[in-house]
Amino acid sequence: NAGVTQTPKFQVLKTGQSMTLQCAQDMNHNSMYWYRQDPGMGLRLIYYSASEGTTDKGEVPNGYNVSRLNKREFSLRLESAAPSQTSVYFCASSAGTQGNEQFFGPGTRLTVL
């Protein structure tokens, strides 16, 4: 089992460009999450999907959109990238109830110039 996979691993964008970060899990988990990791800020939840067909905003959703394509896949889209979105992005999944362990992907390091 690959667990949680993310593509790409690295990306450099110019301000105003768009891109989609892909995430997939093979653990049959109900819930999936997108976080951003910034120095001194910890991990902040951008969006999450409690189950297939549902998505909800997290702590920092502005400038992002998500799609829960099916149970396995959860993508994050930046429509018009800004330098403030330079960060490391992590996707995670879990069975979806309180107390369940979240399993993380390897991360995508995004730089917006």
Add this chain to the structure above:
Amino acid sequence: AQRVTQPEKLLSVFKGAPVELKCNYSYSGSPELFWYVQYSRQRLQLLLRHISRESIKGFTADLNKGETSFHLKKPFAQEEDSAMYYCALSGGNQGGKLIFGQGTELSVKP
């Protein structure tokens, strides 16, 4: 509001010394608390959770509801413990989402 606070950005100790990484939380209900760890060039992974009351890699953490704390402790630090540690809270909300603290970087010197 739900909040997790880790007051130390960086904690530096010598090998063999005791270590305590502090975590305080704010939550009105009955939270579940976790410690996640990220070793260099590895993905974030669960270290331990309070409901398990277990010791992982020599680390323990006790939930103190009176002080709303969940400090991570190890009596004798090892160099391989050097990593970024995150305290996280799950508040019974939909989808099992977590609230993370700011993280503490632990550096264990030889």
